[in-house]
Amino acid sequence: MQISPISTLDEEINQIRQMTAKIVGEDVIPNEHLLRRGLENAQLWGDLVRKVKESGLWAPHLPKEYGGMGIGFLKLAYMNEILAWSPFSGPLFGIVAPISGNQKILVKYGTADQKKKWLEPLVRGETQSCFAMTEPDTAGSDPRSLTTRAVRDGGEWVINGHKWMVSNAKRADFAIVMCRTEDSDDHDANGRMTQIIVPTDTPGFDYIRSVPIWGQENDDHGELILNNVRVPLENALGRVGTGHAAAQDRLGAGRVYHCMNCVGQMWRAFDMMVRHAMDREVHGGVLSGKQFIQGFIADSYMDIQASRLMTIRCAEIMEQGLDARTDISAIKVFVPNAMTRVVDRAIQVHGALGVSADTPLEGMYRGARTLRLADGPDEVHRILIAKNVRKHYSSGQSWDFGL
Ligand SMILES: Cc1cc2nc3c(=O)[nH]c(=O)nc-3n(C[C@H](O)[C@H](O)[C@H](O)COP(=O)(O)OP(=O)(O)OC[C@H]3O[C@@H](n4cnc5c(N)ncnc54)[C@H](O)[C@@H]3O)c2cc1C
Secondary structure, eight states: OOOOOOTTSOHHHHHHHHHHHHHIIIIIGGGHHHHTTGGGGHHHHHHHHHHHHHTTOSOTTSOGGGTSOOOHHHHHHHHHHHHTTSTTHHHHTTOOTTHHHHHHHHHHHOOHHHIIIIIHHHHTTSOOEEEEOOOTTSOTTSGGGOOOEEEEETTEEEEEEEEEEEETTTTOSEEEEEEEOTTSTTOOTTOOEEEEEEETTSTTEEEEEEOOOTTOTTSOEEEEEEEEEEEEGGGEESSTTBHHHHHHHHHHHHHHHHHHHHHHHHHHHHHHHHHHHHHOEETTEEGGGSHHHHHHHHHHHHHHHHHHHHHHHHHHHHHTTOOOHHHHHHHHHHHHHHHHHHHHHHHHHHTHHHHSTTSSHHHHHHHHHHHTTTTSOHHHHHHHHHHHHHHHHHTTOOSOOOO
């Protein structure tokens, strides 16, 4: 993997990108066929994690006081562009959804006791967690409609509900569960939802099955029943009634992470496509000499650069602590769709090899399609963009969005 320094970035992030590219290019990508076998190769996983930690590249999303790199949001986006070249980089560098999202939410909203009990072991890798919001019987696109309910009984919450698509539920030691708590007497006037920490071994917390998702055979997306699950009142994360706002906080950052991840994967697909097109002889010349294929190269280049600039801009807005909601929705629609096009062209150029599991392309394709649903479907984000633009114009402003 060749990475040139970016002249507009400082030395720290250029160095981080170089070091990341060295490990991803020399140690991770050449070993992907072994890493795919997971725990069978525990020794290799352990060696690589140790190397990442010794290089000071562990948990780039977390502040230093919680064992992370403390590089902030924008630098993380630039690093993520390199990490995403391999699907194995996330776990090897300590940044895996939904655990990393839970860590961030505990950092921001957790009490000192919650941090000690739930966050610290999670960061050390001693525990696992999941985030349970979506339900089979209500629309995930409209999270205010969810029906899982938590009511107070003495010093405890009693939770009843049905969740699914809960990534990593099977391995989780605790779940952060989004509950309707409007019956509680101290709820925030603007909110009806609260996130509550639930240890997965609590009686009544029943794991039903893993919902099989294409391209994610080794991952778990659990279906859960919560039947009179009792946890202490102090397990509420943040103020009662602020769960929805906290979830948006978490998902917003996650969406930028996912989009930069898409950009990195697009670069890899593009690299594979161009190399293959330069080598493959067909009808009296190499593929890259054919105009159809040159069109693919040009269109993919434009898709990637547009996605990259939009995502970096969004990370810049977030880094400045400004309202990035419109731009988060914009990248959440644009980038996975662009990735679908870029990977589709790369598959086409590879012929049958492109749909075989001998390359990572088929997995990328399914991942990009899935991301048009996960973390909010395209339609919902389009609606949000238009809503925010109309609000902007209604308040007397115009095309100048202060960007
Ligand atoms: C791989 C994967 C991992 C996931 N991990 C988690 C997790 O860890 N935790 C968790 O809680 N959830 C998780 N989810 C769930 C995900 O966030 C939801 O699937 C998503 O929010 C959409 O909700 P839904 O499936 O209920 O679709 P619905 O809300 O039923 O929507 C169905 C479709 O309706 C359309 N639509 C919706 N609203 C409108 C509108 N206003 N106008 C026009 N069309 C509209 C969209 O096309 C949408 O795709 C995961 C999903 C996937 C695929």
